[in-house]
Amino acid sequence: MKLVVAIIRENQLDQVREALIQAGIERITVSYGSGHGRSKSEEIYRGQKVVPNLIPNARLEIAVNDAFVDITCDAIINATQANDGGLIGSGKIFVMPLEECIRLRTGERGSEAI
Amino acid sequence: MKLVVAIIRENQLDQVREALIQAGIERITVSYGSGHGRSKSEEIYRGQKVVPNLIPNARLEIAVNDAFVDITCDAIINATQANDGGLIGSGKIFVMPLEECIRLRTGERGSEAI
Amino acid sequence: MKLVVAIIRENQLDQVREALIQAGIERITVSYGSGHGRSKSEEIYRGQKVVPNLIPNARLEIAVNDAFVDITCDAIINATQANDGGLIGSGKIFVMPLEECIRLRTGERGSEAI
Amino acid sequence: MKTALRSTLLLCVLLLIPFAGLFAADAPVATDSGATAWMLTSTALVLLMVPGLAMFYGGLVRTKNVLGTMMHSFTAMGIMTVLWVVCGYSMAFGQNVLGGWFGWSNDYFLLQGIDTNIMSAGIPEYVFSMFQAKFAIIAPALIAGAFAERVSFKGYCFFIALWGLLIYNPLCHWVWASDGFLFNLGAKGAIDFAGGTVVHISAGVSGLVAAIYLGARKSYPHLPMRPNNLVMTLIGAGLLWVGWFGFNAGSSISSGLSTAQALTATQVAAAAGALMWVILEGLHQGKATALGFVSGILAGLVAITPAAGVVQPAGALAIGTLATVFCYLAILLKNKLGFDDTLDAFGIHGIGGIAGAIFLTFFIRESWMAEAAGVAEGWNTMKQLGVQVMAVLIAIAYSAVGTWAILFVLNKTVGIRSSEEGEMKGLDSYYHGERGYGMINPS
Amino acid sequence: MKTALRSTLLLCVLLLIPFAGLFAADAPVATDSGATAWMLTSTALVLLMVPGLAMFYGGLVRTKNVLGTMMHSFTAMGIMTVLWVVCGYSMAFGQNVLGGWFGWSNDYFLLQGIDTNIMSAGIPEYVFSMFQAKFAIIAPALIAGAFAERVSFKGYCFFIALWGLLIYNPLCHWVWASDGFLFNLGAKGAIDFAGGTVVHISAGVSGLVAAIYLGARKSYPHLPMRPNNLVMTLIGAGLLWVGWFGFNAGSSISSGLSTAQALTATQVAAAAGALMWVILEGLHQGKATALGFVSGILAGLVAITPAAGVVQPAGALAIGTLATVFCYLAILLKNKLGFDDTLDAFGIHGIGGIAGAIFLTFFIRESWMAEAAGVAEGWNTMKQLGVQVMAVLIAIAYSAVGTWAILFVLNKTVGIRSSEEGEMKGLDSYYHGERGYGMINPS
Amino acid sequence: MKTALRSTLLLCVLLLIPFAGLFAADAPVATDSGATAWMLTSTALVLLMVPGLAMFYGGLVRTKNVLGTMMHSFTAMGIMTVLWVVCGYSMAFGQNVLGGWFGWSNDYFLLQGIDTNIMSAGIPEYVFSMFQAKFAIIAPALIAGAFAERVSFKGYCFFIALWGLLIYNPLCHWVWASDGFLFNLGAKGAIDFAGGTVVHISAGVSGLVAAIYLGARKSYPHLPMRPNNLVMTLIGAGLLWVGWFGFNAGSSISSGLSTAQALTATQVAAAAGALMWVILEGLHQGKATALGFVSGILAGLVAITPAAGVVQPAGALAIGTLATVFCYLAILLKNKLGFDDTLDAFGIHGIGGIAGAIFLTFFIRESWMAEAAGVAEGWNTMKQLGVQVMAVLIAIAYSAVGTWAILFVLNKTVGIRSSEEGEMKGLDSYYHGERGYGMINPS
Ligand SMILES: Nc1ncnc2c1ncn2[C@@H]1O[C@H](COP(=O)(O)OP(=O)(O)O)[C@@H](O)[C@H]1O
Ligand SMILES: Nc1ncnc2c1ncn2[C@@H]1O[C@H](COP(=O)(O)OP(=O)(O)O)[C@@H](O)[C@H]1O
């Protein structure tokens, strides 16, 4: 099992979610973060362009069985690239080993519980 | 050492925390997330029942020494089930390997620092 | 590759970020959390000192190549200790294995993509 | 003081001919400092409704659109004020031109001819003009709720400018100017005390037309969209209620009995509407929502707007309650039909305004009916009902057709619907380069 | 204008007999458009206090209860308005019935008999009635602070309805109706200019009783509970201050000297109270909190409420300062004793109201004492103090016992304390099916 | 009513000699309940500007400083009110002392001599005094924007107390007291209807001096600092606009024609300023921001403040537009020069105030110029321009030097800049032990 963490543009959350659902990945956890990478976003403050040093991002956490890692990653990649055309700041995916997963409701463990 | 990440109902945060403290786990980090799983929660918007597609959750991160993983998980499982009776949407626990842990204040490392 | 997760005092975010940038670590993701550890912070509520049981923290996530793990940790340790003098509640660093990293924009993978 | 008494009586008579004859004064009139004080206050109160509306609407949209939605209310303050001063007041309260389509008086251009006018009610004409200006601001700002979250900022600006000029000003002229044709319908005119037809029906109907013309938001309705800040919506509703005292009680253009009657009716209808909504929801859903409560406030306030001058507290109670029932049903129906009238501009303002304009007929003060019967013998409830229905239908037809025409033209020129990218990214970042709540992301 | 002068003088005299004789007019009275204007404005300002209170209280609870807490203020607007119109005004300002327990006049039922009344102060009775209605709204809304975060919505609705009928209306009658017994105590009556006894003491005491009856929140006090939005609390306090001008200065039922005196006292006491609180906190805790500052504003405002008509600025300064000291100590004591008066309804409104009602005795304008001595020879500060203490004790006793009885009955019937599940999940989701701040969670 | 007419005329004449002769009444004057009503209302409206300002400023700083910044406005309500009652009113409106540096009248100490005064305008002197008190609150609260996010709480408290005593009160005396020297400059005095010089220029300039004296925030400008709550800033701007009606229209100290003229000018200038700002931004940046819109509102309101009594709507349109252009440019320049005037107290209030005071000369009503020519033969625009420029320069020089001196002394004693730790941790936790938005962190 792996834990896939994807940091994406906040405003691509909807399309990524749709792509994941289409790919059969229905369970995710989303939180807000702010990031500092190569990307730049501009805001305007009283007639001055401002480049915030932390850019708002959405952070997705998706626990998947090994077989689904690629499906998940591909879904995210496609969804973001389709809408983005290589603009800087699309985000990142991190994949981490996941040793155990427990469904609280039933107590099921392992890949059953994902 | 492991990192235990638990996604629980927002409103069970207090009881989970109490259970953890009773089990001797005092150090945790909590953040907000929203989740999409099998659970449903209902809100009402101008006379219409609405099922939000992301449900507010609390996300706990607990770094523990290996011996405490089960204690931690059991405490969480018991606390949530006790109040829930198998309702859908109780949440999940994910356990990940943790390679290093450093206490910033003292610079201690490893299991001492947990 | 490792994923470094640092939980620091909310108000040390700026100096930690500066220290990281000076150490050559430019890409990070920050989110808010609240923590429960050994630290205490005091707030005042209508003439009464109150010790909130969850203290607001910042949570940094930094994906780095193996060679940079120590650099990153040292930068964080130094930045927090320099301003803190051993006060309780400086926070923690957790290091986790990272199996894969994908840059969404280009599809690059692995240490290139960090 | 005698004069004061006399002018009070006079005003009672004028009450239901709002704004009529106010301009007729030939002899110089003394300023009534009390009436002026209340009209100045009312002007401030109605202005307060604009931030109130911005909060009400702003809290209901998604986080990414909060500033854009609030800007819809705020820009109306800018654009409509300037237009009103330049030509709106003239179009609304000038002499009939083009067969009475709207009014015009060169004097009113830039308000330059009224610098020292005192109206027969004893208030400077400037105050009346500024009070009325606020109505011209509120009306288009209300429409914005219907197509929230998907309108381009530039398109919106052009839309409200044109809408104000072509829909609002003529309607206002018809209903409130002394030579307006709705003002002269039947025995004592179509009753629209404070703008049920002019403001709420026209805005509600225009909103519905615009919502349909623009089409639904992307992924509506299958993706539920959660209000970003119901707390703010509640506060906004509170400010709206307070401001509505200016809206309704100010429309008596006096500070006396008729003002008090209007204020009382307003308070009662708002409370009744709110209670009814939570009762309905309690029965229907098992939970009484905060949004429901404040929607009920609005429904009650909207419905009492045309009626505030002619009904007693018991009537206000009934009108507030009935309006809520109809608005509640209308919104259920809308959800069935699948129109994306995002914040229910039609469901609340359109339906509430119509309900008020119609139902008020059955609760009119006897003294008013007696006077009407004095003017046109045998005048009765049914005849007045006919007048009210006629006025409502005319307002609906005119705003629907006019709005459609404006949208059609704008769509071919500057564009009115936001680009898909703008809708996805959110109005705030796309059109304004800002975000509403910096505090929710570390920075 | 002579009349105006005369009526001003008259009003000065009436000032301390608030609302007395206002109904006595036999001859038809001319409307005073200025006084009416200010009373209309005051009505709007006092209504503004309700959203202000919703913000003040709403910001102090935990995130999960923010809407539920705000709804406590908002539903009071709905329920109390309707009740007031139906029977509250009659119970408060009608003729003594049942030995003076409360009042009743069939005329006042649904306000149908006052449709064209002008009171002797020159304002339409409707305005007075609506102004007073706001007090009947505020009082129960204040109580809600005492048992915030743990009351069932339905139980709360029943509670405020009964409390309004059985506690507020009688008290209001005793203190302000011309045949009320507290109104006729001593030389010139118990001084309660704008509702220190009627509104604040009664609400504060009832709050304390309710807090004790319902019991503390789960895990109080060992689990600290952090305000969800102090920013909103501050804004709410600002609105309360503004609205309090209507509350106090409006209670002169005029627009003249006594109004100005009341407004000045209000401003000064609020400022003094606020400063004193931050000074105390600075000395005691080393930090001056924002919540402390606004609590001090409230303490000062509450304490000056009964006194605003009789004290000069120096007295207001003293009363504001003293009230804060007592409120501060009361809250420390509460924390020691462990009562869960969640938002300090008793600590601020109860104690502040009592402090104001008592201390005002020592700062009464000389002209007032002279007049009182004219009525009852040898009348002096100590005698007035006796009257004040008596009035306070009666208010305390009556509200405490009455509230307890209401709670007892409700507890056996609809239930008043929220279910444990509701308390844990939060009032917002449990009773209203909503959440306050959508923006803090991705959606 | 004749009296009312006469007093209206009188007031028209007095209009541009604001507050002059108001104290001259020998014979007892009748209260004008209407004028009193509006002045009471204005007092409430100007007080509303303080929470409005707290929201405006509070929303623009970083999350960690939100409460501290709002407290700057709130504490001004506490400190300045008390000082004003004790001695401020006396210093501002007493008789010339020390060669006219400021005023003093023992009578005014604690306002004890005005308990029953009615001014010649027919309003109780208390109301005038409280209305003016609000100006003394707003002015220092405006300054706080210039050194936001880096001032110690204690230092700030001392600063505003001294600034009020030494800068504001004298300036207010010069410009508005009947024996003030700026009040008597030229034919009919330097025109400052509602405080362009006294409030805005002095606050703006003092702010700039303070911003420079204290130095920039740590890591300004290389680290961009994001507003924590633009939504709140917008609402605050809305409240400011509403409150400004009291500020400007109230400054007519009447309720009649001149009041109406001031209100109209205010509304028009605010709208024009706001529209111009979004147009400029649209051209310059391609996006029209919400913050830009509300900054334009403020620029327009500030600029019309000195002018509201003398210009017609067309003039107000021009002044609002021009003010925005200059403010916009000033802020661009500031960014170039790198001063850390955090929230642009100088850029908006200083520049806006100067622009208004100067440009108004070209839009003065003809009737006013005619009167001035009656007083001083051959009086013309250019001569008045000279007077205006002179007044502006004196205000700039006096506030700049005085502020610098105060800061110098404070810096050596209690300290004014916050400790580095306080700045880093945030004012909220460091000085107040609180946090603004509990809801954004789980707790
Ligand atoms: N090494 C990293 N560790 C943690 N977060 C990262 C890392 N690299 C990128 N991110 C996150 O991803 C977001 C986008 O990264 P960025 O470098 O701007 O994208 P791109 O790879 O397209 O240039 C950043 O805002 C940050 O939140
Ligand atoms: N595979 C997963 N990856 C990430 N988060 C998950 C996953 N499964 C569940 N979650 C989180 O847990 C929450 C509860 O999951 P859900 O499936 O509704 O519970 P249950 O297992 O009781 O049906 C979800 O809202 C989501 O935030």
Ligand SMILES: Nc1ncnc2c1ncn2[C@@H]1O[C@H](COP(=O)(O)OP(=O)(O)O)[C@@H](O)[C@H]1O
């Ligand atoms: N084992 C842990 N698991 C998760 N979070 C932790 C853990 N230990 C500490 N933290 C986080 O780090 C923060 C600081 O920890 P604390 O124990 O107070 O610091 P110190 O080590 O200086 O005593 C806590 O508020 C919490 O958020």
